[in-house]
Amino acid sequence: MSTRPESLATVTDIDCTGQTALVTGSTSGIGRVAAYALGRLGAEVIVHGRDREAGEAVVEGIREEGGEAAFVAADFTEAAAIRTLAETVRTETDGLDLLLNNAGGLFREGRLVEGIERTFYVNHLAPYLLTAELLDHLREDARVVTMASDAHRGAELDLDRVRTVDGYSGMGAYAHSKLANVLFASELARRLDAAGRPAVSNSLHPGFVPGSQFGRFLPGPLSGLFQMLGVVPGTSSVADGAAELLHVAVSPDTADVSGRYFSGQSPTTPAAAARDRAAAERLWHRSAELLGMDVPLSDAVSGSAATDAS
Numbered sequence: 001m002s003t004r005p006e007s008l009a010t011v012t013d014i015d016c017t018g019q020t021a022l023v024t025g026s027t028s029g030i031g032r033v034a035a036y037a038l039g040r041l042g043a044e045v046i047v048h049g050r051d052r053e054a055g056e057a058v059v060e061g062i063r064e065e066g067g068e069a070a071f072v073a074a075d076f077t078e079a080a081a082i083r084t085l086a087e088t089v090r091t092e093t094d095g096l097d098l099l100l101n102n103a104g105g106l107f108r109e110g111r112l113v114e115g116i117e118r119t120f121y122v123n124h125l126a127p128y129l130l131t132a133e134l135l136d137h138l139r140e141d142a143r144v145v146t147m148a149s150d151a152h153r154g155a156e157l158d159l160d161r162v163r164t165v166d167g168y169s170g171m172g173a174y175a176h177s178k179l180a181n182v183l184f185a186s187e188l189a190r191r192l193d194a195a196g197r198p199a200v201s202n203s204l205h206p207g208f209v210p211g212s213q214f215g216r217f218l219p220g221p222l223s224g225l226f227q228m229l230g231v232v233p234g235t236s237s238v239a240d241g242a243a244e245l246l247h248v249a250v251s252p253d254t255a256d257v258s259g260r261y262f263s264g265q266s267p268t269t270p271a272a273a274a275r276d277r278a279a280a281e282r283l284w285h286r287s288a289e290l291l292g293m294d295v296p297l298s299d300a301v302s303g304s305a306a307t308d309a310s
């Protein structure tokens with residue numbers, strides 16, 4: 001694969017030596033290119049996904065370029081697997097500088113996993129749980145970056161629907177999960193800040209990136225069409241998407257920025273539904289409840305006004 005695309009030029013001079021980065025969903029697409037780039041910048045990269053063969057190939061590729069990497073498999077439809085991933089990271093590393101919550105997808109068929117709609121689980125609850133499990137392992141100036149999407153625009157937070165697939169729409173569920181990503185990232189930023197922790201949290205839209213494996217979740221003909229759109233002017237290449245992610249993750253320009261949604265390498269105003277503080281707090285509490293866990297960075301620590309878990 002091409003691992004040195006021009007669009008990554010903006011981050012080639014950054015030195016990440018001594019840093020440890022976990023890139024979820026780095027067996028393909030945007031995450032894979034970002035993992036390669038981080039390896040070249042000197043970071044020790046933890047590559048994640050379900051596909052062991054693809055993950056090991058990324059690790060080998062990073063090592064061939066002189067970097068350090070290891071693969072950890074975890075299926076984001078299983079809380080136990082997410083907890084095991086976090087445990088491995090805690091055991092195998094001294095601390096985490098970069099947590100890139102990138103794994104995600106758009107699923108054609110509605111399915112419940114652990115009693116919860118799959119898209120909401122994989123795209124939102126999984127990074128919520130993983131981040132919570134790694135909070136105490138984050139280095140002081142860590143950056144948490146959550147991959148959202150402009151698809152969140154038009155969605156409204158509806159936490160009553162996350163336990164059903166009645167009337168399921170893949171795009172609707174995807175947009176809702178991406179709204180949750182933006183709300184999660186900004187609420188995490190607020191709670192880290194309130195707890196006096198300098199670590200930052202942001203989310204982003206990587207552009208429309210048809211060249212990744214994202215389209216594999218679409219029905220047969222649409223999947224091929226989606227990939228072909230990669231050659232249409234105006235769409236972003238996978239490297240462009242990775243450059244967007246890395247700008248938020250490692251650029252000195254974004255080191256002190258927290259609670260923002262990026263698009264086109266700039267902080268951008270997300271939809272009104274993604275700026276709703278009360279909704280973000282509701283999501284934070286309900287996510288913990290759905291996962292049967294204590295509320296991370298609890299209100300007592302963060303000074304949040306929310307007490308309602310519904």
Ligand SMILES: NC(=O)c1ccc[n+]([C@@H]2O[C@H](COP(=O)([O-])OP(=O)(O)OC[C@H]3O[C@@H](n4cnc5c(N)ncnc54)[C@H](OP(=O)(O)O)[C@@H]3O)[C@@H](O)[C@H]2O)c1
Binds near residue numbers: 030
């Ligand atoms: N492509 C776009 O136009 C676009 C636009 C906006 C936002 N995004 C977002 O960008 C992120 C990366 O997408 P991409 O375009 O690079 O797609 P991709 O090539 O399909 O990559 C998705 C990654 O997520 C992992 N993943 C999917 N389901 C998983 C599960 N159940 N458990 C663990 N890992 C899982 C995949 O790994 P395995 O297959 O090995 O499990 C893969 O590494 C996603 O969050 C997506 O929503 C993409």
